[in-house]
Amino acid sequence: MHIVIIGNGIAGITAARTIRKLSDHRVTVISSESKHFFSRTALMYIYMGHLTYEQTKPYEDWFWAKNRIDLVHDHVKSIQTDTKTLLLLSGSHLGYDKLIIATGSRPRTFGWKGQDLRGVQGLYSLQDLQTMVDTTTNAKRGVIVGGGLIGIETAEMLYSRKIPVTFLVREQRYWNSVLPDEEATMITNHIREHEGIDLRLQTELREILDDGSGAVRGIITSSGEEIPCEFVALTVGVEPNIDVVRASTITCGRGILVNEYFETSASDVYAAGDCAEMQFPESAAPSRIEPLWYAARAHGESIARNICLERAAYARKTFFNSAKFFDIEYQTYGTVSAKRSKGEETIVWQDADGKRLLRIVYANDATKRVLGFNVMGVRFRQDVCTHWIERQTSVEEVLTELGAANFDPEFFPECEAHLVAEYNRQTGRNLVLKRKRSLWNAVAVLTGKAAL
Amino acid sequence: MPSATPSSFIPLENIIIPAGFSKPLVELSPVRKIALALFVMGLLVFIIGGTGAFTAVPLLYSFGSLGLATLGALLYLLPLFREYKPGIHHNGIMFSKVQSRGALAWMVGIGMTGFYVLLYWYAEYLQHCIRAADPLSFWLRGKAADQWFLYGTLYTLAVVIMGVRMIAKYRHSRYQIIRTLSVVVFQLMFAYLIPAWLQMMNQPEFYFTYFWPLKYDYLNPANVRYFLASPNQLMVFMIIWGMIMTFVATPVLTYFFGKRWYCSWVCGCGGLAETLGDPFRQNSDKSLKAWKIERWMIYSVLIFVTSMTGLLWVNSAMQGGVLGEFSLGYAKAYSFFVGSLFSGVVGTGFYPIMGSRVWCRFGCPMAAVLGLFQRHFSRFRITTNGGQCISCGNCSTYCEMGIDVRSYAQRGENIVRASCVGCGVCSSVCPRGVLSLENGAAKGRVKQ
Ligand SMILES: Cc1cc2nc3c(=O)[nH]c(=O)nc-3n(C[C@H](O)[C@H](O)[C@H](O)COP(=O)(O)OP(=O)(O)OC[C@H]3O[C@@H](n4cnc5c(N)ncnc54)[C@H](O)[C@@H]3O)c2cc1C
Numbered sequence: 019m020h021i022v023i024i025g026n027g028i029a030g031i032t033a034a035r036t037i038r039k040l041s042d043h044r045v046t047v048i049s050s051e052s053k054h055f056f057s058r059t060a061l062m063y064i065y066m067g068h069l070t071y072e073q074t075k076p077y078e079d080w081f082w083a084k085n086r087i088d089l090v091h092d093h094v095k096s097i098q099t100d101t102k103t104l105l106l107l108s109g110s111h112l113g114y115d116k117l118i119i120a121t122g123s124r125p126r127t128f129g130w131k132g133q134d135l136r137g138v139q140g141l142y143s144l145q146d147l148q149t150m151v152d153t154t155t156n157a158k159r160g161v162i163v164g165g166g167l168i169g170i171e172t173a174e175m176l177y178s179r180k181i182p183v184t185f186l187v188r189e190q191r192y193w194n195s196v197l198p199d200e201e202a203t204m205i206t207n208h209i210r211e212h213e214g215i216d217l218r219l220q221t222e223l224r225e226i227l228d229d230g231s232g233a234v235r236g237i238i239t240s241s242g243e244e245i246p247c248e249f250v251a252l253t254v255g256v257e258p259n260i261d262v263v264r265a266s267t268i269t270c271g272r273g274i275l276v277n278e279y280f281e282t283s284a285s286d287v288y289a290a291g292d293c294a295e296m297q298f299p300e301s302a303a304p305s306r307i308e309p310l311w312y313a314a315r316a317h318g319e320s321i322a323r324n325i326c327l328e329r330a331a332y333a334r335k336t337f338f339n340s341a342k343f344f345d346i347e348y349q350t351y352g353t354v355s356a357k358r359s360k361g362e363e364t365i366v367w368q369d370a371d372g373k374r375l376l377r378i379v380y381a382n383d384a385t386k387r388v389l390g391f392n393v394m395g396v397r398f399r400q401d402v403c404t405h406w407i408e409r410q411t412s413v414e415e416v417l418t419e420l421g422a423a424n425f426d427p428e429f430f431p432e433c434e435a436h437l438v439a440e441y442n443r444q445t446g447r448n449l450v451l452k453r454k455r456s457l458w459n460a461v462a463v464l465t466g467k468a469a470l
Numbered sequence: 471m472p473s474a475t476p477s478s479f480i481p482l483e484n485i486i487i488p489a490g491f492s493k494p495l496v497e498l499s500p501v502r503k504i505a506l507a508l509f510v511m512g513l514l515v516f517i518i519g520g521t522g523a524f525t526a527v528p529l530l531y532s533f534g535s536l537g538l539a540t541l542g543a544l545l546y547l548l549p550l551f552r553e554y555k556p557g558i559h560h561n562g563i564m565f566s567k568v569q570s571r572g573a574l575a576w577m578v579g580i581g582m583t584g585f586y587v588l589l590y591w592y593a594e595y596l597q598h599c600i601r602a603a604d605p606l607s608f609w610l611r612g613k614a615a616d617q618w619f620l621y622g623t624l625y626t627l628a629v630v631i632m633g634v635r636m637i638a639k640y641r642h643s644r645y646q647i648i649r650t651l652s653v654v655v656f657q658l659m660f661a662y663l664i665p666a667w668l669q670m671m672n673q674p675e676f677y678f679t680y681f682w683p684l685k686y687d688y689l690n691p692a693n694v695r696y697f698l699a700s701p702n703q704l705m706v707f708m709i710i711w712g713m714i715m716t717f718v719a720t721p722v723l724t725y726f727f728g729k730r731w732y733c734s735w736v737c738g739c740g741g742l743a744e745t746l747g748d749p750f751r752q753n754s755d756k757s758l759k760a761w762k763i764e765r766w767m768i769y770s771v772l773i774f775v776t777s778m779t780g781l782l783w784v785n786s787a788m789q790g791g792v793l794g795e796f797s798l799g800y801a802k803a804y805s806f807f808v809g810s811l812f813s814g815v816v817g818t819g820f821y822p823i824m825g826s827r828v829w830c831r832f833g834c835p836m837a838a839v840l841g842l843f844q845r846h847f848s849r850f851r852i853t854t855n856g857g858q859c860i861s862c863g864n865c866s867t868y869c870e871m872g873i874d875v876r877s878y879a880q881r882g883e884n885i886v887r888a889s890c891v892g893c894g895v896c897s898s899v900c901p902r903g904v905l906s907l908e909n910g911a912a913k914g915r916v917k918q
């Protein structure tokens with residue numbers, strides 16, 4: 019059987035590797051961005067000089083031939099589902115028995131005036147990065163539109179080169195659509211500590227100005243202010259990169275529509291990663307696009323198992339994510355929403371200099387079961403947090419054991435007792451933290467051993 | 471507007487960094503400029519003194535060279551505590567001509583290698599330079615300096631000065647601060663001051679922090695017999711101390727903490743690598759091929775040193791009856807190839823090109839022994855935090871031992887590698903909080 023994969027991102031590559039692990043099927047990966055798989059999440063580090071492009075490749079170049087994964091560095095122009103062939107830009111055709119589409123995302127735009135000018139771009143691909151390197155070599159100011167994860171990474175990139183930045187954020191605080199107020203405030207303040215970053219909250223882009231030669235000379239904000247700049251990064255989110263798929267017979271919504279088996283409307287065609295929009299006809303839950311590294315990786319693995327082993331519905335694990343905002347690390351487990359919904363209670367602690375924060379969200383009912391964790395400037399263990407969430411452990415039990423979740427390196431100050439104290443203060447309870455940070459304690463929690 | 475799928479297909483196999491982009495951005499502050507000048511002046515005075523120009527004024531030569539260079543270096547580095555916010559400071563490393571194997575790196579490498587060659591084999595050319603260490607030597611040991619005292623002085627200065635830099639750079643991590651203080655203090659006390667004081671008191675020069683097989687002569691029959699038979703209680707203690715460290719402390723401490731208790735907390739070679747070597751840590755080769763070469767080399771050296779010590783003992787037991795001069799020649803060969811050429815010339819001289827742990831990774835027999843324990847009988851491992859790895863590659867890149875940490879982290883596996891010295895830098899640099907150096911149950915560390 020010949021399995022062809024479009025896209026050598028984490029979804030496509032995980033599928034290819036897993037198929038190889040599980041079977042002897044012929045595997046071909048076609049991708050137009052780069053010949054070899056690299057880590058998209060590391061783009062910022064290339065720009066800042068922490069890593070070279072070479073170092074962002076998770077596998078050495080010999081890996082692919084050795085594992086009999088054929089790489090085709092070409093662009094798919096059209097997909098013919100009736101004859102099961104792909105037409106490539108180079109003119110050649112490629113037949114498949116099964117096709118996995120993992121074409122990822124592209125930066126979203128909102129049809130702003132001037133968005134196609136030179137110096138205006140999103141940041142997604144290697145090509146985008148090269149363009150950004152070239153345009154910012156001599157830039158005097160950059161404007162970033164959109165206060166999300168890629169926006170703040172772009173700000174950090176420019177900051178590393180001492181290029182002054184105007185950072186336009188629509189919300190009241192940075193990423194306040196996802197982060198609760200305390201977290202969003204903490205990061206907002208942290209951004210402002212960086213000289214040369216002019217953070218404009220509740221400000222949007224109105225239009226981008228042409229210098230007369232087709233390049234950007236500045237922007238106008240929603241409040242009418244004109245800001246001169248040579249570089250504009252549009253980081254208002256991503257959308258599935260599926261023009262080629264739309265032109266085929268495969269059904270698309272916002273993304274490529276798939277069921278819980280990642281099957282598309284065409285037979286033997288699957289879709290995974292950022293480009294897939296999963297529907298849940300039975301439960302009537304809203305369809306879902308998960309533009310995340312971890313999700314794409316899980317999708318790729320699931321599809322490979324579906325093809326090589328048995329057809330099984332995608333079992334989404336307890337949610338987790340992480341990021342780094344300049345110097346503050348962030349990890350989240352389970353559900354922590356920006357605005358607390360009814361039926362949820364939350365407890366939060368942060369240190370005096372606003373660099374560390376712990377939050378637990380729990381059910382506002384008799385069970386008091388924990389629903390989610392947010393940590394900033396502190397590292398928490400995924401397995402322990404997930405264990406508590408999945409077992410619906412009560413917040414009080416979690417608090418007494420909380421040290422077991424701490425994943426900071428040795429000698430780092432532990433802050434779990436502060437959260438327990440905060441809980442006691444608010445509820446009048448008298449809980450005591452029984453476990454400190456250690457692998458032994460983490461294992462004890464996971465295996466259900468009582469606190470010492 | 472360029473995007474993921476370009477309308478015209480532009481394949482890209484690298485990011486091309488234009489010259490203007492990689493220009494250093496930070497203008498040195500006036501203080502740091504002056505400091506740099508002082509350091510260079512000190513270095514020049516030191517080199518010019520090598521011609522004998524300053525033999526008439528030894529104290530002045532000493533202060534004008536070592537003193538000035540130290541002052542300059544410290545003045546240059548201390549402002550980093552103000553300039554660096556706690557956090558990662560890797561901006562521009564890959565564009566740096568010193569840190570990324572540029573022309574300057576080769577110059578530094580050749581300079582350091584040349585110094586080692588002179589030191590080991592042509593010390594007569596250093597005669598005048600050695601005088602720079604005389605005042606210190608008289609003060610600490612009560613006698614004139616020799617080439618080894620000069621070397622020890624430069625070595626210790628490098629560890630202390632660059633230790634300050636290391637702490638400034640990684641000061642968001644208490645692990646790094648404490649660990650760096652530890653290697654600096656061990657070098658200064660146990661590999662410099664105490665051996666010097668011992669000599670002042672007419673005791674043998676002894677290093678309490680070096681043991682067999684790194685210090686291979688501490689188990690040579692001649693040495694062992696001589697020390698044990700000595701009426702001097704201290705000498706008896708020294709040799710027994712060395713044996714306890716080799717045969718008891720090494721396995722026991724490695725069982726509990728991994729080889730880091732030695733390699734990145736105590737050892738002087740490790741101390742130099744973690745301080746002077748830190749700017750170059752990213753240059754270690756991460757390829758599978760390098761790992762293969764590493765295993766061949768390091769275990770060969772271990773066999774070499776073990777067989778050498780064994781031969782010496784057999785020969786000594788038979789009073790030279792069977793092996794005659796062979797074992798001595800064997801020992802000499804070891805001392806030349808491993809003791810000098812490898813550990814010094816290549817091991818340190820090649821820092822800027824091959825990364826900071828060339829010797830520790832490819833040559834050190836102590837690391838080989840500790841590594842075997844760490845891999846097979848230890849509670850130490852680097853834990854991966856579930857599925858949080860984004861495969862960025864920071865950990866692998868900044869691992870001085872050339873371990874492809876990412877290859878484990880992205881599979882959610884623990885890192886249990888013989889070579890890991892537990893420096894903790896992978897954990898410090900990971901932007902997603904994925905890695906932690908931990909001790910736990912020895913069983914089940916490695917995924918089956
Ligand atoms: C700067 C940046 C930072 C990020 N950081 C994080 C993070 O910290 N954590 C996180 O969870 N997520 C992060 N993400 C998101 C994450 O990178 C994506 O979710 C993930 O890469 C999606 O993987 P994928 O395999 O679905 O698609 P992609 O990685 O987008 O791969 C798709 C590939 O298919 C190619 N392709 C598309 N169409 C065609 C065609 N017709 N023919 C041939 N090839 C084609 C594309 O060129 C591309 O190479 C980040 C994204 C960016 C841009």
Ligand code: SF4
Binds near residue numbers: 865870
């Ligand atoms: S794996 Fe990590 S702790 Fe071990 S040597 Fe490499 S960087 Fe240091």
Ligand code: SF4
Binds near residue numbers: 861862864865899
């Ligand atoms: S630094 Fe962290 S996120 Fe990056 S590859 Fe290593 S473990 Fe993964």
